[in-house]
Amino acid sequence: MADASTRRHATIQDVAVTAGVSRAAVSKVLRDAYGVSDAMRERVTAAMTERDYRPRIAARAMRGRTFTIGIEIPDFGNSFFTRILDGAMDALDGTPYQLVIAPAAHGTRMGLRAIDALVDRQVDGVIAVSPPVEPWELDRIASRTPLVMFGRYDTSDEYDSVAGDDSRGTAAAMDHLFALGHTRIAHLTIPAADHEPRSPHSVRLRAYQTAMAAAGADEIVLRTDEAQDAYGAMREAADGGLPATAIFAAHDELALGALRALAEAGSSVSVVGYDDVPIADHPGIGLTTVHQPGVAMGARAVELLLERLAGRTGAVHDVFTPELRVRTSTRPPG
Amino acid sequence: MADASTRRHATIQDVAVTAGVSRAAVSKVLRDAYGVSDAMRERVTAAMTERDYRPRIAARAMRGRTFTIGIEIPDFGNSFFTRILDGAMDALDGTPYQLVIAPAAHGTRMGLRAIDALVDRQVDGVIAVSPPVEPWELDRIASRTPLVMFGRYDTSDEYDSVAGDDSRGTAAAMDHLFALGHTRIAHLTIPAADHEPRSPHSVRLRAYQTAMAAAGADEIVLRTDEAQDAYGAMREAADGGLPATAIFAAHDELALGALRALAEAGSSVSVVGYDDVPIADHPGIGLTTVHQPGVAMGARAVELLLERLAGRTGAVHDVFTPELRVRTSTRPPG
DNA sequence: GTGAAAGCGCTAACAA
DNA sequence: TTGTTAGCGCTTTCAC
Numbered sequence: 001m002a003d004a005s006t007r008r009h010a011t012i013q014d015v016a017v018t019a020g021v022s023r024a025a026v027s028k029v030l031r032d033a034y035g036v037s038d039a040m041r042e043r044v045t046a047a048m049t050e051r052d053y054r055p056r057i058a059a060r061a062m063r064g065r066t067f068t069i070g071i072e073i074p075d076f077g078n079s080f081f082t083r084i085l086d087g088a089m090d091a092l093d094g095t096p097y098q099l100v101i102a103p104a105a106h107g108t109r110m111g112l113r114a115i116d117a118l119v120d121r122q123v124d125g126v127i128a129v130s131p132p133v134e135p136w137e138l139d140r141i142a143s144r145t146p147l148v149m150f151g152r153y154d155t156s157d158e159y160d161s162v163a164g165d166d167s168r169g170t171a172a173a174m175d176h177l178f179a180l181g182h183t184r185i186a187h188l189t190i191p192a193a194d195h196e197p198r199s200p201h202s203v204r205l206r207a208y209q210t211a212m213a214a215a216g217a218d219e220i221v222l223r224t225d226e227a228q229d230a231y232g233a234m235r236e237a238a239d240g241g242l243p244a245t246a247i248f249a250a251h252d253e254l255a256l257g258a259l260r261a262l263a264e265a266g267s268s269v270s271v272v273g274y275d276d277v278p279i280a281d282h283p284g285i286g287l288t289t290v291h292q293p294g295v296a297m298g299a300r301a302v303e304l305l306l307e308r309l310a311g312r313t314g315a316v317h318d319v320f321t322p323e324l325r326v327r328t329s330t331r332p333p334g
Numbered sequence: 335m336a337d338a339s340t341r342r343h344a345t346i347q348d349v350a351v352t353a354g355v356s357r358a359a360v361s362k363v364l365r366d367a368y369g370v371s372d373a374m375r376e377r378v379t380a381a382m383t384e385r386d387y388r389p390r391i392a393a394r395a396m397r398g399r400t401f402t403i404g405i406e407i408p409d410f411g412n413s414f415f416t417r418i419l420d421g422a423m424d425a426l427d428g429t430p431y432q433l434v435i436a437p438a439a440h441g442t443r444m445g446l447r448a449i450d451a452l453v454d455r456q457v458d459g460v461i462a463v464s465p466p467v468e469p470w471e472l473d474r475i476a477s478r479t480p481l482v483m484f485g486r487y488d489t490s491d492e493y494d495s496v497a498g499d500d501s502r503g504t505a506a507a508m509d510h511l512f513a514l515g516h517t518r519i520a521h522l523t524i525p526a527a528d529h530e531p532r533s534p535h536s537v538r539l540r541a542y543q544t545a546m547a548a549a550g551a552d553e554i555v556l557r558t559d560e561a562q563d564a565y566g567a568m569r570e571a572a573d574g575g576l577p578a579t580a581i582f583a584a585h586d587e588l589a590l591g592a593l594r595a596l597a598e599a600g601s602s603v604s605v606v607g608y609d610d611v612p613i614a615d616h617p618g619i620g621l622t623t624v625h626q627p628g629v630a631m632g633a634r635a636v637e638l639l640l641e642r643l644a645g646r647t648g649a650v651h652d653v654f655t656p657e658l659r660v661r662t663s664t665r666p667p668g
Numbered sequence: 669g670t671g672a673a674a675g676c677g678c679t680a681a682c683a684a
Numbered sequence: 685t686t687g688t689t690a691g692c693g694c695t696t697t698c699a700c
Contacts, residue, residue: 009478011693022671027695035669057455058395059693062676066392068455070434076416077612085410089437098451101435103423117432121391121402121455144343256616263617278411282590283597284618345677356687361679369685393677396692 010051019047030055061122069097069305070118071127074104074111078253080275080294081129084150087298088127095306097124104131112137119145125305132196146308148301153198160304160316162297166200169290169322170207173248173272176288176324178215181332182246182270185212186220186237188230188258189250193223201250204274208248220244230257238265245333246270252277255287259329270330274322286328293320344385353381364389395456403431403639404452405461408438408445412587414609414628415463418484421632422461429640431458438465446471453479459639466530480642482635487532489651494638496631496652500534503624503656504541507582507606510622510658512549515666516580516604519546520554520571522564522592523584527557535584538608542582554578564591572599579667580604586611586623593621593663604664608656620662627654 012030016023021040028036029044036044047053057066071088073081085101092099100123102114111131118126119141126141130151141147142158149161177185187208193201205221212219220243224233230253234242238261247269249255255273262269273280273289280287297320304316346364350357355374362370363378370378381387391400405422407415419435426433434457436448445465452460453475460475464485475481476492483495511519521542527535539555546553554577558567564583568576572595581603583589589607596603607614607623614621631654638650 012695013693023694024671024673024696025669028670031695033696037669040669054450054454056395056693058392058400059676060695061390061392062396062678062693063695064676066455076410076419077413079411079413082410082416085437089439093439098455099437100451100455101437103419103433103435105423105427116388117434120388121400121432121434256613259618260616279590279613282594282619284593284620285616286618346679347677357678358680358687358689359685362686365679367680371685374686390677393692394679396677396694397679398692 009056010053012053012055014051015044015047015053018051019043065124066122067096067098068121068123069099069125069127069302070115070121070123071099071101071129072104072111072114072118072131073101073129074131076103078251078275079277079279080252080292083278083294084129084298084301087295087300088302090295091299091302091306097306108132115141125309127301127305130199132192132199135198146305148304148308150297150301151200153200153203155315155317157315160301160308160318162301162304162318162320164200164292164297164320164322166203166322167207169274169292169324170204170248171211172322172324173274173288173290174208174211174215176326176330177246177248177270177272178211180246180270180330183215183217184220184244184333185217185246185248186222186242186244187248187250188222188224188233188254190225190254191223193250204250222247224254224257230254230261232261234258234261235265238262238267238269242267242269244269246272246330248272249274251275252280252287252289255289255329256285259285259287268331270333272330276325281325281327288327288330289325291323291325296320343390344387346387346389348385349378349381349387352385353377399458400456401430401432402455402457403433403459403461403636404449404455404457405433405435405463406438406445406448406452406465407435407463408465410437412585412609413611413613414586414626417612417628418463418632418635421629421634422636424629425633425636425640431640442466449475459643461635461639464533466526466533469532480639482638482642484631484635485534487534487537489649491649494635494642494650494652496635496638496654498534498626498631498654498656500537500656501541503608503626503658504538504582505545506656506658507608507622507624508542508545508549510660510664511580511582511604511606512545514580514604514664517549517551518554518578518667519551519580519582520556520576520578521582521584522556522558522567522588524559524588525557527584538584556581558588558591564588564595566595568592568595569599572596572601572603576601576603578603580606580664582606583608585609586614586621589621589623589663590619593619602665604667606664610659615659615661622661622664623659625657625659630654 104110104114125146127148135154139158147159193205252273252275276291438444438448459480469488481493527539586607586609610625
């Protein structure tokens, strides 16, 4: 029956029978291993095509690699993260590795959950994007699976990392606002900025505080959970007479929420964001923001992983320099 | 040595030894299978905690399920797709299944590649989002792995599907433009709309043509590859004196690109999009668009998959009704 | 250059 | 109620 061949997934055994060789021979051809005659390679290849053979990754995983790279991503709503994915895909193009993404659900320990799910599936390497995870947990993971930490400041010997220079980016944003004449500048951030000293948001918060202190200005910190809430928080603030002429938001999604609230309230408060998501430079938005090269950073994370997989042992910690992009959302106060 | 226990991933065997029981007993506890005494369950659970045991998914895959659902996604730059993911995550919450996402690289057959990668990794079910794939290939895949097709119009007995009613959505958009007084309406779409009769874009194109014909108006179809190119195409069109007073874009990313070009050219051409991405209702954008309930649709796709995994056999094809959202990007001509 | 066979960690049928 | 055991498909020595 033609059916019989369709019914069950072909195994290496089926291919061996079809080609009239041993399973080991097929495996060798598959892995391009040493010691196969051209004649055999040809017959085996033909048999693989004929049987429509595809190796089962799980069986391979039992003996070694899966040719899979996993990325844990905290939030698809933030396009900065999806740019990272674009970069990662680019860098993986042409390699035998497949990218799989595990989204972290909302919640405190969910980043770890997603990383563990990846490790349980025996990915050959993991990229963890800004996971709110204790360093020792990452060390534990990295001791089994090559890991690149993205965006945070834990630099460990166990894993590589890619991050932006948030102090510098924040300083650039603040300098810009000061130069325009603002002194009453609020910082809109997420609650986690307080609890996680190594997170980018925490660094941005501290850099903001430093800048304000240096300027002899009083800090105004607004904390809100995520994008939509940023809107709510700003509405309240705007209605209640926000004692600020400018807002520095910890990331663009927050900034967009703020912009929305401000626009609706008819307020002319200036806003600066962070990341430079694609929509930021749309004429209708014109968000002044701190550009981070997300695509390049994502690609670099993958490169570091591939280097590890190729045998590098020492840890590498790369820092990318952000760059202020001035647009229409900032102007002199008043 | 404390090291010894840390060095190697604990297996079911290790747990069995620690608990002083057989491997089968551990496996039973793990699977919550019939015939385990409370005492045994307790000892085994304790041993699992002590050894920090985590089942290896690959080994499970060799015997059956992986508790993994895979989604193939064509483009992270389009936030409509990421809303689908949000819905899928919601629906999977509380189930034992883990979501993994395989991004399709740009290119013709890349959607299939990503789906195959998922199948090779033995996901228990796949959701394929708008893959430009021949129906017979999907049937082949569905014959091995439960599949839900998202967004396209191939309805097969082999798999379930979730789609929006694109004819209706398009009609709503066109009616709106006609009602405002537009007759010279251009359609901005992607080249694939011509080659793939079952894709949403193809349906929208035909519905546009039908509406124009019914109104006795000449059709103007602009084709452009993706978002940024939409911008370029519109710039050209605007500079060259676009013979249209309104544009119906096949999806919001195209519409945003058009809006950008139009704004820069100082043109007041109206624009309607499709999908209602989150940024569309931002005051700075105000994009009139056809809302599709992405989150609900993503959740439904997962539900259908879970039903299949639970044993349903007949195919289900769900169609969601889109809804026009009127904003500031459309107004009377002139 | 080629093949036989062990074994990766787990599940499930069967035996005790 | 608990334990024994046979594989799942693949890679990888080690003989031939």
